[in-house]
Amino acid sequence: VFLAPYVFSKVILGTEPLEGVERRLNSSGRFYVRSERGISGKGTVIEVSLPEECKVNLRIYDISGRLVAEPIDGVMNAGVHKIRWDSETPGVYLYRLEAGERTATGKIILVR
Template sequence: MQDLPGLNLEGRAALLFGDIQIRTPDSLRVWRFDPLAQGGSASRFLQTLPLIVDSEVQSAFLKARARVRDMRKTGAVPHLPLLRLRLIDHRNGEPLLSAREIALDSLNGSQFSWQDSLEIDLQPFVGREVVLQLQTIEHLLGSWKAQRIHIQEFYPKEREGTLFAKNNLERVQVSSMPQTYALHQNFPNPFNPETIIQFDLPMNGAVTLKIYDIRGRLVKTLADGEFPAGTHRVKWDGRDERGNEAASGVYLYHFVAGNYRQTRKMVLLR
């Protein structure tokens, strides 16, 4: 990283990304990067092929990992991205959503490691033609690495121990700020083996999200703690607190935030 003038940061960076998946009510499909947008030594980002968002397009999903080793600051580090992922209006270039950004000047210590699963809600952008734009420090360096960001295979059913093994809990906060509390219907529903539950917080606060069977017995606690204002998603992998697979049937998920309480039903079909 010392090759960029004025960076004042030395070290080794590794950035890995999974295929971007588009989720519809009944399928997943790959949202591919545009080879024309990547060409040339002057490329400063990767960009997907344009996607017209219709009522069937629910979300975009990907996995990513960033790692920095042997990091040393030699001066004031500029506010540049180690990683920046944005949703852009393809027709006019308007930034619509900042999905994730890790700035170089926010890094501390000699080592840094980050891994996450991101799911971007595309329904607020129905009718728009959008692209997902990925920019990294390797693009800013302007080297051959900008054309060879490693796009890993996406594993729909990850093997234990793989690079992008799923966590039981996924949280994604998007930049559009909700105005009210809300608990959304899980998707997919019915589901097997996992489902996503989304909730909205208009302000910071304590949240609990618990799953019960139809007899009212606690099955799993998905969230219990402080959350910032924003839209969040958690994933239930269909297992109870002890890691055992829950049986097929109807389950209730109960959400509490401040004075707001809401319960919804979902169906697990094995």
């Protein structure tokens, strides 16, 4: 069985909770989205870099396509934001992030 390297980069492990949304300056002015290992055993952190202030909507779906969470739906300032999503259920999840005119999708694999 061949598993692409990106599958392993999205395994979520950790020990401590991260609270709320953290923002730091975005000196690059680029748009990007990536999921990070959660430091809690209950979820993940999705990092979003916004070059300008815009309306942001983040939706998370289970593998069957059912909406399971909408952690962010509102205007966010330019910069790098860390959005925490807590889930106690291991599995494969898909996310869709809409930020102004930009859209990004990705996969998160939660294991225990």
